[in-house]
Amino acid sequence: MLNRLPTRAGARQWTQQAFAGLDRRPAAPPGAVTQMENCSCAAYPALTTRPPRTVLRALHGTPHGLCAVGRGLLSAEGTQLYFNDAPVPGELTDTDKRFAVLGRRVLIFPDKLLFDAGGAELSPLEASVTLSCTVADGSYAGAPAEGNTLRALDAAFDWAQHFAVGDAVTVSGASAPENNKTAVVREVSGRELRFSEHCFTPGAQTETLTVSRTVPDLTHLCVCDNRVWGCRGDSIFCSKLGDPFNWNVFDGLSTDAWSVESGTAGDFTGCAAFLGSPVFFKEARVFKVYGSRPGNYELTAGASQGLLRGAHGTLCAAGEALYYLSPAGFVRFGGGFPAPVDAPLHARYTGGAAAGDGRRYFVFAERADGARENLVYDPQRDAWQCADALPVRFACCVGGTVTVQTDDALLALGAGEEDFTASVTVGGLGAELFHSGYPARLWLALENAAPVTVSVAYDGGAFTSVGTLSPLPAAAPRALALPTRRHHRMAVRLSGAAPWTLHALGFETRAGNANRR
Secondary structure, three states: OOOOOOOOOOOEEEEEOOOOOEOOOOOOOOOEEEEEEOEEOOOOOOEEEOOOEEEEEEOOOOEEEEEEEOOEEEEEEOOEEEEOOEEEOOOOOOOOOEEEEEOOEEEEEOOOEEEEOOOOEEEEOOEEEEEEEEEEEEEEOOEEEEEEEEEEOOOOOOHHHOOOOOOEEEEEOOOOHHHOOEEEOOEEEOOEEEOOOOOOOOOOOOEEEEEEEOOOOOOEEEEEOOEEEEEEOOEEEEOEOOEOOOOOOOOOOOOOOEEEEOOOOOOOOEEEEEOOEEEEEEOOEEEEEEOOOHHHOEEEEOOOOOOOOOOHHHOEEEOOEEEEEEOOEEEEEOOOOOEEOOHHHOOOEEEEEEEEOOOOEEEEEEEOOOOEEEEEEEOOOOEEEEOOOOOOOEEEEEOOEEEEEOOOEEEEEOOOOOOOEEEEEEEEEOOOOOOOEEEEEEEEEEEEOOOEEEEEEEOOOOOEEEEEEOOEOOOOEEEEEOOOOOOOOEEEEEEEEOOEEEEEEEEEEEEOOOOOO
């Protein structure tokens, strides 16, 4: 905190030495930051410019999504997947992606692919094979078993190339209707695929069967308690424990898959793991799944302030809470009822992309009027900060650094040698002073590495420059003369090349005729 700014004898003074976040409301208090571009509250109570950004590289195709895998970065660009900038063998569809990280494995939807960071390779989650085979008696656990085997006619065929023990597969194309079913594979031995005894009705004829392992078409997904959870329409699904390949295993065990319908209006708009439970959102409802295993899972509906349709990219955890864009604006969800946090922004938003660095909520928001705003919410200060209109498509946090995909580049926030300008407007000033006096001087305690222009505006009028402050490495108070004119309120704007830090701002007024208002 600086000492009181200098004042001439007989003059009155107003001083501000703490600058909170952005507040664009018409009734914002005197001294509020009513406009902010490329500034930050990280140095509170001082106001400073945001950290620079680093361009990591140009994109190789249309941006389709980012995902952090440990300290590695997975980037979907066009039809290619990149892991730590190296292309991953295989091809993707040219669509936006949803990711879910299960250990070192990443599920990629809607492609239904699995990326293994250990081998840096892609593999399909689903499997299907159509072939000639017979439904026959066989063996199980070394003992004879009736009606449990699908035997391929091709002696060289190996079921292990397609399925594994524990897979739930769907058999179709059988002439006997009772043989068209979903069952769990118990043993795999060369050309024989074995199930529980009496699973099938054996037949003498050869049939062309299709055997497949399927995964639901999920629109949103997350990972919680070693299971992958997802939703589509009004349905919720979870995979078998630790097995993202199987979603149809129902053996009555604690490791089974599970699914349920909420029975409420509307489709699910997003999901996330929070406080040890999967949380699902509709526009008008928030749902939680309680329980430790499929036998006691229970879906409960709670808060009514859900996630706006099409705004799933804004759903993100930061500072021990979930933040997202609801139909009424940005809210904070701590497990009970969502609380609005965006009143100071005084704007309506329709979507965006978000990431959290563990403490702050970074949201690259799309406004209803088509404009874009890169915002940061700091829960510790309960303050919003505004950067610029960088067109960010996707964002994630890797090793504490927020990384984003723009239309044509991959950027890291918080470090680098970027050249940019920043500006801030402090508004609503002087109502308590200027009714009986006239502003004479403006005092500023500013650290700046490049010239900073200072402008003022009276009663909502246009800004007029009152001077330029030369570079100064310390926050020594400097004065600028102000035009004397009748007014009720005044705003001050600072703009210039970063970096600079505003420590204090104050006015000095001189006596005037109290009747001249």
